[in-house]
Amino acid sequence: MSPPSSSSSQQTTLRIGIIGFGPFAQFLAKTLMKQGHFISATSRSDYSDLCTNLGILFFRDIGAFLESDNDIIMISTSILSLSRVVESIPFHCLKRPTLFIDVLSVKEHPKDVLLRILPEECDLLCTHPMFGPESGKDGWTDLTFMYDMVRIRDQHLCSSFLQIFSTEGCKMLEMTCEEHDRLAARSQFLTHTIGRILVEMEVESTPIDTKGFQKLVQVKESSAKDSFDLFSGLFIHNRFARQQMKNLEVAIEKLQERSKELQDPIISKL
Amino acid sequence: MSPPSSSSSQQTTLRIGIIGFGPFAQFLAKTLMKQGHFISATSRSDYSDLCTNLGILFFRDIGAFLESDNDIIMISTSILSLSRVVESIPFHCLKRPTLFIDVLSVKEHPKDVLLRILPEECDLLCTHPMFGPESGKDGWTDLTFMYDMVRIRDQHLCSSFLQIFSTEGCKMLEMTCEEHDRLAARSQFLTHTIGRILVEMEVESTPIDTKGFQKLVQVKESSAKDSFDLFSGLFIHNRFARQQMKNLEVAIEKLQERSKELQDPIISKL
Numbered sequence: 001m002s003p004p005s006s007s008s009s010q011q012t013t014l015r016i017g018i019i020g021f022g023p024f025a026q027f028l029a030k031t032l033m034k035q036g037h038f039i040s041a042t043s044r045s046d047y048s049d050l051c052t053n054l055g056i057l058f059f060r061d062i063g064a065f066l067e068s069d070n071d072i073i074m075i076s077t078s079i080l081s082l083s084r085v086v087e088s089i090p091f092h093c094l095k096r097p098t099l100f101i102d103v104l105s106v107k108e109h110p111k112d113v114l115l116r117i118l119p120e121e122c123d124l125l126c127t128h129p130m131f132g133p134e135s136g137k138d139g140w141t142d143l144t145f146m147y148d149m150v151r152i153r154d155q156h157l158c159s160s161f162l163q164i165f166s167t168e169g170c171k172m173l174e175m176t177c178e179e180h181d182r183l184a185a186r187s188q189f190l191t192h193t194i195g196r197i198l199v200e201m202e203v204e205s206t207p208i209d210t211k212g213f214q215k216l217v218q219v220k221e222s223s224a225k226d227s228f229d230l231f232s233g234l235f236i237h238n239r240f241a242r243q244q245m246k247n248l249e250v251a252i253e254k255l256q257e258r259s260k261e262l263q264d265p266i267i268s269k270l
Numbered sequence: 271m272s273p274p275s276s277s278s279s280q281q282t283t284l285r286i287g288i289i290g291f292g293p294f295a296q297f298l299a300k301t302l303m304k305q306g307h308f309i310s311a312t313s314r315s316d317y318s319d320l321c322t323n324l325g326i327l328f329f330r331d332i333g334a335f336l337e338s339d340n341d342i343i344m345i346s347t348s349i350l351s352l353s354r355v356v357e358s359i360p361f362h363c364l365k366r367p368t369l370f371i372d373v374l375s376v377k378e379h380p381k382d383v384l385l386r387i388l389p390e391e392c393d394l395l396c397t398h399p400m401f402g403p404e405s406g407k408d409g410w411t412d413l414t415f416m417y418d419m420v421r422i423r424d425q426h427l428c429s430s431f432l433q434i435f436s437t438e439g440c441k442m443l444e445m446t447c448e449e450h451d452r453l454a455a456r457s458q459f460l461t462h463t464i465g466r467i468l469v470e471m472e473v474e475s476t477p478i479d480t481k482g483f484q485k486l487v488q489v490k491e492s493s494a495k496d497s498f499d500l501f502s503g504l505f506i507h508n509r510f511a512r513q514q515m516k517n518l519e520v521a522i523e524k525l526q527e528r529s530k531e532l533q534d535p536i537i538s539k540l
Binding site: 206 | 463482501505518519526
């Protein structure tokens with residue numbers, strides 16, 4: 001029954017335990033399993049039946065989960081619940097130094113929390129697979145996998161994990177958590193913000209859609225599938241997000257001011 | 271030299287005069303000519319050389335333009351300059367009742383202005399070809415052509431004009447100017463607003479773009495190609511636009527409020 005632990009063979013079979021088994025973790029787990037890794041999971045909700053069907057060992061008790069001896073523990077909670085979950089982990093149950101990996105959509109926050117709370121002997125890899133069940137449904141080729149080797153001493157174990165994503169064809173992008181959050185505020189967070197605004201405005205297709213508007217409807221529909229918790233997490237726990245929100249408000253004010261200036265008919269062209 | 275005037279043959283050759291010969295009119299003129307219609311133009315700027323190259327008769331003097339005897343006069347000014355231009359047309363130079371057509375991106379405003387100023391014996395067709403040089407560069411198949419037969423007595427002449435667009439495969443959509451503006455505020459104007467906001471924020475691609483963000487970059491680049499005058503015209507002269515702008519601001523406020531409520535860690539999920 002017991003699968004081999006990490007070894008120095010070309011394709012190492014890893015024992016990966018997942019904390020937080022929501023839709024994103026389930027999506028990742030399918031590919032991890034396809035590649036032959038041994039997966040276990042624990043979560044606040046009971047995913048016993050789902051895990052049984054997938055061939056994943058599910059633990060209701062996080063202590064028993066930690067004692068089951070994983071090479072890697074992947075943290076896939078919501079951004080908002082991360083601190084509380086990590087603070088509740090009974091690290092004394094770990095049998096040996098373990099590589100902790102998070103897959104959250106903000107990076108400085110989990111890095112800070114985990115560096116503060118993880119046992120010193122545990123390694124830490126912060127990652128952001130920049131895709132999900134929708135964008136990654138036809139495979140992961142050319143989709144971006146960002147990572148920051150925050151505290152890595154077991155290079156081989158870390159490489160074995162990264163290899164999972166490079167094998168699938170991901171664009172592997174090493175950058176600091178800070179640089180990620182700075183860029184993500186300007187791109188991913190802004191997209192979620194616009195999408196949420198369009199959800200709030202109840203934007204719908206019309207009989208006179210332009211091509212540009214059709215793209216906005218797609219952005220809105222994609223946001224509507226994500227939880228509001230995700231948006232809030234991106235907003236609250238990326239320190240660059242607040243400035244983006246301000247920039248957005250300032251841009252709207254400027255637009256209206258410039259338009260009002262033009263309303264005074266000084267400028268008139270044929 | 272003189273082409274035949276409108277007749278009752280299947281494919282009527284029309285004499286179409288265009289007032290306002292900017293990029294959008296030039297874009298439309300190419301297809302009108304391809305279909306064999308006779309095109310003349312006048313504009314505040316001097317397009318003599320461009321028109322000579324295209325085989326279009328260009329008039330610097332609007333009086334001479336009106337005297338040149340067109341079946342149809344198409345108005346393609348900017349939204350902001352419409353009133354001033356129409357007020358300056360020396361209608362006494364017209365030799366006969368003429369069908370006036372506008373192609374502006376708002377519809378109630380030109381309808382109101384033209385009904386107020388046009389000679390009573392002239393017909394009026396208000397239209398919005400909902401595409402342009404970019405979206406229509408590979409043909410007009412399935413692109414929407416909206417029209418409102420505001421005051422049509424010469425049905426044959428009006429049909430001959432509409433046939434130009436149906437022949438090209440456009441989706442022909444008859445609706446009132448009011449209904450157009452109501453729908454366009456929720457779709458086209460909102461798209462221009464978001465696009466202009468993204469221009470103002472100087473949004474650019476990043477190394478970690480998501481697919482959703484790439485769509486927003488496309489919307490931004492499309493807006494950057496349009497003049498700010500167009501945005502202002504859509505904002506000022508569509509009476510439903512101001513409400514959309516308010517809705518947008520309210521949506522942003524709500525987002526931030528809801529996020530702040532979540533920041534208080536009552537809700538915590540594994």
